[in-house]
Amino acid sequence: MPTSATKRPGIGGRTLGLIISTTLLFAVLSLLSQSFLSSYTMFVISRQMAFYVLIALSQAFCLVVGQMSLAVGAIGSLTTIVLGLGLETWNLPAGAAVVLALGVGVLAGLLNGLLITRLKIDSFIVTLSMMFIYMGLRSGISGGSPYKVPESFRAVGQGSLLGIPYVFLLVAVLLGLVGFMFRSTVFGRRLLATGGNAAAARLSGIETGRMVVWAHVLSGAFAALAAVLWASKLGSAAPETGDDWLIVSFAVAIIGGTGLNGGVISGLGIFMGSAIFMLIKHGLVEVKANPYYANSFLGLLILLAIVIDRVRQIYSDKQKGT
Amino acid sequence: MLELKGVSKRFPGVQALDGVSLMFAPGEIHALVGENGAGKSTLIKIITGLLQPDRGEVHRDGRRLRFRSYRDSLAEGIDIVSQEIEVIPESTIAENIMLDKLITRGKTGIIDWPAVHRAARACLERVGLPLPTGTVIKRLSAAHKQLVQVAKALAADARVLLLDEPTSSLTEHEVATLFGILRDLRDKGVTIIFVSHKFEEVFALCDKVSVLRDGRLVGTKSLQDLTRKELVRMMIGRDIDRAHLGRLDAERGREMLRAERLVRKGKVENASFAVRAGEILGFYGLVGAGRTELARVLIGEDRLDAGTIYVRGEKARIRSVADSLERYGIGYVSENRKEEGLLLQSPVRTNITIAVWPRIAGRIVRAVSRTKETAIAYRMIDGLDIRTRGPEQKTEDLSGGNQQKVCLSKWLAADCDILIIDEPTVGVDVGAKDQIHRLIWDLAKTRGKAIILISSDMPEIVRIANRILVFRDRRIVGEIQGVDDPAKSYAELSAAIGMHLH
Numbered sequence: 060m061p062t063s064a065t066k067r068p069g070i071g072g073r074t075l076g077l078i079i080s081t082t083l084l085f086a087v088l089s090l091l092s093q094s095f096l097s098s099y100t101m102f103v104i105s106r107q108m109a110f111y112v113l114i115a116l117s118q119a120f121c122l123v124v125g126q127m128s129l130a131v132g133a134i135g136s137l138t139t140i141v142l143g144l145g146l147e148t149w150n151l152p153a154g155a156a157v158v159l160a161l162g163v164g165v166l167a168g169l170l171n172g173l174l175i176t177r178l179k180i181d182s183f184i185v186t187l188s189m190m191f192i193y194m195g196l197r198s199g200i201s202g203g204s205p206y207k208v209p210e211s212f213r214a215v216g217q218g219s220l221l222g223i224p225y226v227f228l229l230v231a232v233l234l235g236l237v238g239f240m241f242r243s244t245v246f247g248r249r250l251l252a253t254g255g256n257a258a259a260a261r262l263s264g265i266e267t268g269r270m271v272v273w274a275h276v277l278s279g280a281f282a283a284l285a286a287v288l289w290a291s292k293l294g295s296a297a298p299e300t301g302d303d304w305l306i307v308s309f310a311v312a313i314i315g316g317t318g319l320n321g322g323v324i325s326g327l328g329i330f331m332g333s334a335i336f337m338l339i340k341h342g343l344v345e346v347k348a349n350p351y352y353a354n355s356f357l358g359l360l361i362l363l364a365i366v367i368d369r370v371r372q373i374y375s376d377k378q379k380g381t
Numbered sequence: 382m383l384e385l386k387g388v389s390k391r392f393p394g395v396q397a398l399d400g401v402s403l404m405f406a407p408g409e410i411h412a413l414v415g416e417n418g419a420g421k422s423t424l425i426k427i428i429t430g431l432l433q434p435d436r437g438e439v440h441r442d443g444r445r446l447r448f449r450s451y452r453d454s455l456a457e458g459i460d461i462v463s464q465e466i467e468v469i470p471e472s473t474i475a476e477n478i479m480l481d482k483l484i485t486r487g488k489t490g491i492i493d494w495p496a497v498h499r500a501a502r503a504c505l506e507r508v509g510l511p512l513p514t515g516t517v518i519k520r521l522s523a524a525h526k527q528l529v530q531v532a533k534a535l536a537a538d539a540r541v542l543l544l545d546e547p548t549s550s551l552t553e554h555e556v557a558t559l560f561g562i563l564r565d566l567r568d569k570g571v572t573i574i575f576v577s578h579k580f581e582e583v584f585a586l587c588d589k590v591s592v593l594r595d596g597r598l599v600g601t602k603s604l605q606d607l608t609r610k611e612l613v614r615m616m617i618g619r620d621i622d623r624a625h626l627g628r629l630d631a632e633r634g635r636e637m638l639r640a641e642r643l644v645r646k647g648k649v650e651n652a653s654f655a656v657r658a659g660e661i662l663g664f665y666g667l668v669g670a671g672r673t674e675l676a677r678v679l680i681g682e683d684r685l686d687a688g689t690i691y692v693r694g695e696k697a698r699i700r701s702v703a704d705s706l707e708r709y710g711i712g713y714v715s716e717n718r719k720e721e722g723l724l725l726q727s728p729v730r731t732n733i734t735i736a737v738w739p740r741i742a743g744r745i746v747r748a749v750s751r752t753k754e755t756a757i758a759y760r761m762i763d764g765l766d767i768r769t770r771g772p773e774q775k776t777e778d779l780s781g782g783n784q785q786k787v788c789l790s791k792w793l794a795a796d797c798d799i800l801i802i803d804e805p806t807v808g809v810d811v812g813a814k815d816q817i818h819r820l821i822w823d824l825a826k827t828r829g830k831a832i833i834l835i836s837s838d839m840p841e842i843v844r845i846a847n848r849i850l851v852f853r854d855r856r857i858v859g860e861i862q863g864v865d866d867p868a869k870s871y872a873e874l875s876a877a878i879g880m881h882l883h
């Protein structure tokens with residue numbers, strides 16, 4: 060079960076369902092294609108999954124405090140451009156360019172958060188406008204062509220340890236930390252409380268406005284991190300990075316059991332969510348589905364996840380009569 | 382005749398109702414009393430089809446009723462005014478009242494809004510609520526929301542009316558109006574079931590009383606041949622007296638909080654007072670007199686327009702609740718537990734410890750100690766006798782009164798020097814109320830806390846405060862000292878309060 064505020068960690072019905080679905084999908088795919096279990100496919104799949112986790116977390120931080128961010132992909136895009144500028148145009152050392160890019164992601168998130176809390180504007184409207192602003196900046200600055208990155212910069216995105224991609228390892232550690240943060244730290248639990256009931260949280264001494272800003276900052280940071288790693292993986296800073304993140308971020312977060320009304324998140328759930336998402340995408344290629352319909356499948360998948368959740372809720376409410 | 386036959390209902394870990402058989406006659410107001418968690422709301426929900434019993438049947442005039450939803454029960458003429466206020470916050474009063482029966486122009490399906498508002502206004506007038514029917518619900522006070530619910534039931538023209546603690550946030554005047562309406566309905570042959578923790582009301586209004594304890598029926602008695610004392614004993618198995626808990630000797634305490642000419646436009650006008658360590662300062666007044674608004678200013682939740690606050694003798698600038706809690710040690714227990722007090726989806730433990738997380742967290746990683754958390758939760762559960770399966774139970778599943786205790790325990794855990802407690806015993810049973818009173822009194826007496834007690838419950842405030850400020854129309858209109866003087870009688874004190882009010 061996705062853990063609300065601070066329930067004891069444990070594998071509840073929801074997560075169990077996710078694990079079973081993943082296993083089934085996995086089994087079906089290995090039967091469908093001989094090459095599926097090859098170490099090359101596993102490498103590619105696990106690395107891609109790691110990106111999905113980062114993108115989903117970027118959305119989940121906002122969902123947890125009862126908000127959303129439509130600017131997840133746009134921040135990723137903008138970050139990529141800044142990274143490209145740093146590496147190619149300004150010839151910065153790789154470390155400096157990365158810090159600069161991550162800083163821009165954090166700033167973009169901060170700006171979202173401040174606009175929402177200071178001007179008391181809905182997160183939907185703020186992030187929608189910011190999405191267009193960032194995307195415009197992206198196209199204007201880059202002119203649509205990718206930036207080159209030095210050879211050394213590719214090490215993290217393309218390398219591996221004992222056959223496991225670095226990116227996957229890094230994300231596994233991060234996800235563990237995020238899970239711990241929400242389960243145990245004052246900060247994480249205050250984020251959850253803010254999403255659970257903002258008025259009650261505020262009257263319990265939690266500065267909910269500040270929490271909302273933090274959520275957007277984290278969201279920006281994770282989007283930026285995903286963008287930097289993506290450039291490292293691609294071997295270039297491509298302006299179209301982030302174009303499909305919006306749908307990915309919602310799909311994986313929701314399949315992974317993140318509450319749409321705030322206050323509920325599960326690290327393991329997001330991990331499984333990204334696995335399911337990845338496997339389905341891979342499966343569609345495997346069965347040679349027409350790629351032009353890909354978005355329809357993703358939309359259906361999100362809907363399905365929400366419907367399943369709703370049905371569970373209605374069922375348990377019926378039992379309790381609330 | 383409405384009849385329950387051997388009704389049982391089990392929730393995970395608790396038998397909420399256990400073979401309850403009861404009869405409710407038309408033209409009778411039947412009180413249902415019992416401790417928090419005794420199963421009263423569950424019983425009411427079963428009658429209205431909001432819950433299905435595990436065993437047993439509900440009969441009406443010899444026919445078995447099988448409701449699958451609340452709509453079915455409305456069709457049968459059974460309506461409920463529920464404990465947890467269920468109105469739609471974003472819609473207007475008229476829409477709420479007329480929800481099930483919006484009047485349309487002929488068969489066009491187009492809503493005839495003037496007619497809807499006229500019909501709604503008629504219902505509002507019956508409950509004595511002179512408000513425009515276009516007012517949005519979320520702007521109403523808790524009392525007015527409750528009256529809107531009553532008006533809604535009236536509009537439905539129910540033959541059986543179930544009221545689950547309908548007066549919990551009404552003023553005396555509104556209660557009187559409501560009782561007038563209920564007596565009127567009784568005389569028209571309506572069956573009324575009235576759940577309440579307020580015995581004054583039960584004795585003033587009802588004909589019969591049934592007592593539930595731990596899901597079982599203890600008995601049904603006619604109220605004419607029953608004393609209050611006997612009823613309390615039936616309910617909790619012991620006696621509770623209503624005398625003042627004892628002298629507080631607050632004169633020697635240090636002045637903890639002083640307010641000078643506080644103004645919040647439209648809410649609070651020129652409020653000046655001071656409260657000392659070891660004192661319980663009561664804020665008495667009718668609902669809407671500006672007491673909660675004053676509290677919100679004191680804790681930094683609302684902005685102060687003019688005036689000065691001193692904490693421990695020093696001028697204070699309180700900018701947020703976090704500020705008031707951490708820098709000044711002021712805590713506030715909200716009167717509105719569902720909306721402002723609790724994370725309903727979270728476990729009881731979280732709600733008890735939420736304000737102390739920073740204090741029980743490690744130095745560097747700031748991880749909250751689960752062991753300490755659970756220990757605090759257990760201490761509160763035991764100390765306040767909170768009926769729950771354990772600290773991990775979802776707070777929403779607790780009965781109303783027990784949720785109230787969880788709210789209070791959050792601030793006991795936070796251990797503030799200055800505590801503002803707003804209507805602490807709304808919906809709490811006599812036994813638990815007594816416990817909470819003793820707890821608050823003890824906080825002042827032996828722990829030297831400075832306490833502001835906001836209450837509209839006169840017996841309550843007279844029982845534990847040592848000084849009372851009377852509020853009317855956003856102003857402090859009077860002060861009564863020496864409330865804890867054993868020589869003063871309840872009648873004398875309530876008369877003094879009444880004098881300021883009118």
Ligand SMILES: Nc1ncnc2c1ncn2[C@@H]1O[C@H](COP(=O)(O)OP(=O)(O)OP(=O)(O)O)[C@@H](O)[C@H]1O
Pocket residue numbers: 379380381392393395396397415416417418419420421422423424464768778779780781782783808810
């Ligand atoms: N949805 C639920 N899930 C689990 N337990 C529940 C649920 N609803 C009620 N209970 C439990 O059933 C018991 C009876 O609850 P109920 O709400 O009927 O009490 P009550 O007499 O109305 O109390 P109060 O005076 O506090 O309103 C309590 O122990 C409560 O915790």
Ligand SMILES: [Mg+2]
Pocket residue numbers: 421422423464545780781
């Ligand atoms: Mg109840």
